[in-house]
Amino acid sequence: MTPQPENDSDEVSDESLMAALQAGDDHALATLMHRWELGVKAFLLRLGVPSSDVEDVAQEAFVRLYQKRDRYRAGAAFKPWLLTLAGNLGRNRLRWRFRRREDSIEAMDEAQPGGFDLADPTARSASDAAEQANLARDVKTAVNALPENLRQAVLCVELEDLSYAEASQVMGCSVKAVETRLYRARELLRTTCKALLGQI
Numbered sequence: 001m002t003p004q005p006e007n008d009s010d011e012v013s014d015e016s017l018m019a020a021l022q023a024g025d026d027h028a029l030a031t032l033m034h035r036w037e038l039g040v041k042a043f044l045l046r047l048g049v050p051s052s053d054v055e056d057v058a059q060e061a062f063v064r065l066y067q068k069r070d071r072y073r074a075g076a077a078f079k080p081w082l083l084t085l086a087g088n089l090g091r092n093r094l095r096w097r098f099r100r101r102e103d104s105i106e107a108m109d110e111a112q113p114g115g116f117d118l119a120d121p122t123a124r125s126a127s128d129a130a131e132q133a134n135l136a137r138d139v140k141t142a143v144n145a146l147p148e149n150l151r152q153a154v155l156c157v158e159l160e161d162l163s164y165a166e167a168s169q170v171m172g173c174s175v176k177a178v179e180t181r182l183y184r185a186r187e188l189l190r191t192t193c194k195a196l197l198g199q200i
Contacts, residue, residue: 014078021069032082033062040086046155048144049090050097057093061086080166087152087170142192146185149173153181154189 012020014035020028040058049057064085072081143154149171156167157178168175 015075018069018072018078019074021066022072022074029062029066032065036082037062040082043083043086043155043160044090046143046159047087047090047094047152048148049093053093053097057089058086060089064089077166079160080162080169083156083160083162083170084172091148142189145192146188150181150185150188153178154185157182 012031014032017028017032021032037058040061041054044054044057045051061082065082068085072078143151146154152171153167156162156170157164160167162170164175164178167178171178171181173181
């Protein structure tokens with residue numbers, strides 16, 4: 001008796017879908033995108049990619065998945081492989097944005113070398129309000145204040161629930177480096193939260 005194809009695509013594993021994609025079944029990509037679109041976008045947001053860029057970077061990640069489908073090793077865990085692709089693209093976008101911001105700041109300095117007038121009481125009160133807003137934001141988003149490599153360790157292990165080995169794949173470092181970064185991140189978070197609470 002010939003086995004019937006499964007009608008419920010949710011029962012097919014991600015790894016099986018990747019095998020089907022490698023074998024030429026492009027419909028498998030649509031299923032993977034449906035399953036992982038929101039997860040990839042959430043991962044990119046936590047990585048620090050601006051919300052205005054997340055849609056583009058997520059779409060690019062699935063394009064890259066398709067382009068690199070032959071590099072996927074059969075049987076390997078799919079999630080860390082996909083997050084590696086998305087993470088690399090997200091970090092590239094952040095570097096690009098940082099360079100553009102530096103260029104904008106330089107152009108603004110050249111056009112307005114005097115900067116802000118600190119003697120202006122309006123400027124001072126706006127500065128005080130901004131400082132208070134920043135303090136409140138920092139308390140709520142302490143993880144985002146971590147250095148990039150430490151934030152990635154927290155994101156991968158604590159939020160994405162990856163094993164140290166899977167996180168090392170996503171981050172492009174050794175398992176020992178993941179352990180070290182996670183330890184440093186936790187210590188820094190403890191110190192940062194205490195310091196921020198002490199300022200309130």
